[in-house]
Amino acid sequence: MLPTASPPTSEQRILAAVRALPYGQVAGYGAIARRAGLPGRARMVARVLAHNNDPGLPWHRVLRSDGHIAFPAGSSGWEEQIRRLQAEGVQVNNGKVRMPLAEDTLDAAFWAPR
Template structure:
């Protein structure tokens, strides 16, 4: 199980992703100070006990990581749609809905 410090970083970082936006596993890892650890982010999100906006995390190509049509994929699709994110064929346009934090957020708010 990932340590509590990593879990805390993920929760904190996801709290900054605005409603109606998404982030890739890779960018989430980078922002958490763990570059190259995109797969670790997926594992950590599965183990979090709180609802930390996990539905806002997608593969780098904008695709929902759960198998299309699965219960979790449908839940993620529904949550994103409720926030105004357009999901077509279990994929989101990352250019339109992808979150890019500003410099203040990166240097001040996400300081670990």
């Protein structure tokens, strides 16, 4: 018999969802949790990102649901996230980014242009 692969952990699913964010696009912690199959686990996403040391992970593309950067204003993390977002062409005004419309809500499905 072939050994069966164990299913990915919650952390692996979150990291995969973050890695799947395209260059120049952003998402909220909650959206990442939903994409990872973990609805309602936005805080888990924040914890996973806070403890991750992968320099290639595009952590800077993940923001609060209101578009604000989660780091304290003026901190080195805040400055670094702004720098990385702007390098990808994302407009940041006073630590805030315009967030995409929620892609998986009933309103989005009903009102989306055809």
